[in-house]
Amino acid sequence: MDPHLLRTFVAVARLASFSAAARELGYTQSAVSQHIAALESDLRTELLTRRPVAPTPAGERLLEHAGPLLLRLEAARADVLRLAAAPPGRVTVATSPLAVGPRLLSALPATGVTLRVLPPAQVPAVVAAGECDLGLVDGLAAPSDPLRLPDVAPLRVTGIGEEELAVLIPAGHPLAGRAAVRLDDLADARWLDAPGIGLAPAVRTAPALHYDGTDLHALCALAAAGHGLALLPLPVARAAPAGVAVPLVSPRLVHRTELLAPGAPTGAALAVAARLTGGPS
Structure with a gap:
C-alpha cells in the first residue's frame, strides 16, 4: 500500500x-x-x-x-x-501541563531549550515523529503501575515520579472541611472536562464545563469558582490561589509522570534525561 x-x-x-x-x-x-x-x-x-x-x-x-x-x-x-546529530547544545522537550514542575525545571539547561506544552495525548506522537527529543507525559495510575500509552512507535519509557491526588473544590462546598474524600463521596458531583490537561476520574455524570486549554491557572480558577470539580496532583491543588484541596484516599491512585525518548538520547537531551532520572549524564 x-x-x-x-x-x-x-x-x-x-x-x-x-x-x-x-x-x-x-x-x-x-x-x-x-x-x-x-x-x-x-x-x-x-x-x-x-x-x-x-x-x-x-x-x-x-x-x-x-x-x-x-x-x-x-x-x-x-x-x-536522528543519526545526523542535532545542533550541539540544543534540546526540544514536549511536556503535558501537569508534568511541568520543579523536577523538570531544575533539569533544563539555562540556554538552548525549546519547551512545548501539549495535551498528554499528543506528547508520544511528537516524540515518535522526531519533532521533540524528549517527552514528559502524565496520567492516573495505580501506585508503581506504568501509564497506558498509545502504541505510536517504539519509545523508551522511564517512570520519574508519583504524587498523591486531591480534589480541588470551592471553599463553600459541603466537603470542603473534610480531611480526605473518596470518589464514591462525589459520585453525583459535576466535574470539569479538561482533556488538554488530562486528569479526569471515571464518573457517570455529565461534565459541568468543557475546558479546551492547557492553562492550569485557568482550570484551578474555574474549579474554585464552582464551575466543576478538578482532580489534580496534591501539590498543584494546594498551590492553587483559591479553592480547597482535599486529598483523595480511595480508590488508591497516583499522578504518575514518565519520560519518553525515541531510543538512547544524545547530547543535551542525554543530560536532561539523566537529571530527570537520576542516571549518569
Whole structure:
C-alpha cells in the first residue's frame, strides 16, 4: 500500500472534500482523484462516497489503521535522520501541563531549550515523529503501575515520579472541611472536562464545563469558582490561589509522570534525561 496514496485518502476523509485536500497537499484535484482511484483499485473496494464525500464502511476501517501506520513511517524516518546529530547544545522537550514542575525545571539547561506544552495525548506522537527529543507525559495510575500509552512507535519509557491526588473544590462546598474524600463521596458531583490537561476520574455524570486549554491557572480558577470539580496532583491543588484541596484516599491512585525518548538520547537531551532520572549524564 503506497503511503502517498494513504496520506491523500486520510486528507480527503478528514476534510470531506477532494478540492480542499488538493489545496492542503499541494496537488491538483485531478491528482487527488487519481490517488483515491488507485488506492481503491489496490484494495478492490470503494473507500469514499463522492456526494457527499464520506468514508464507506471499508474506508472507516482503513482510517483506523492509517493514523498509526503513517505515524510509524514518520517515526522510522525521524529515527534514521536522528543519526545526523542535532545542533550541539540544543534540546526540544514536549511536556503535558501537569508534568511541568520543579523536577523538570531544575533539569533544563539555562540556554538552548525549546519547551512545548501539549495535551498528554499528543506528547508520544511528537516524540515518535522526531519533532521533540524528549517527552514528559502524565496520567492516573495505580501506585508503581506504568501509564497506558498509545502504541505510536517504539519509545523508551522511564517512570520519574508519583504524587498523591486531591480534589480541588470551592471553599463553600459541603466537603470542603473534610480531611480526605473518596470518589464514591462525589459520585453525583459535576466535574470539569479538561482533556488538554488530562486528569479526569471515571464518573457517570455529565461534565459541568468543557475546558479546551492547557492553562492550569485557568482550570484551578474555574474549579474554585464552582464551575466543576478538578482532580489534580496534591501539590498543584494546594498551590492553587483559591479553592480547597482535599486529598483523595480511595480508590488508591497516583499522578504518575514518565519520560519518553525515541531510543538512547544524545547530547543535551542525554543530560536532561539523566537529571530527570537520576542516571549518569
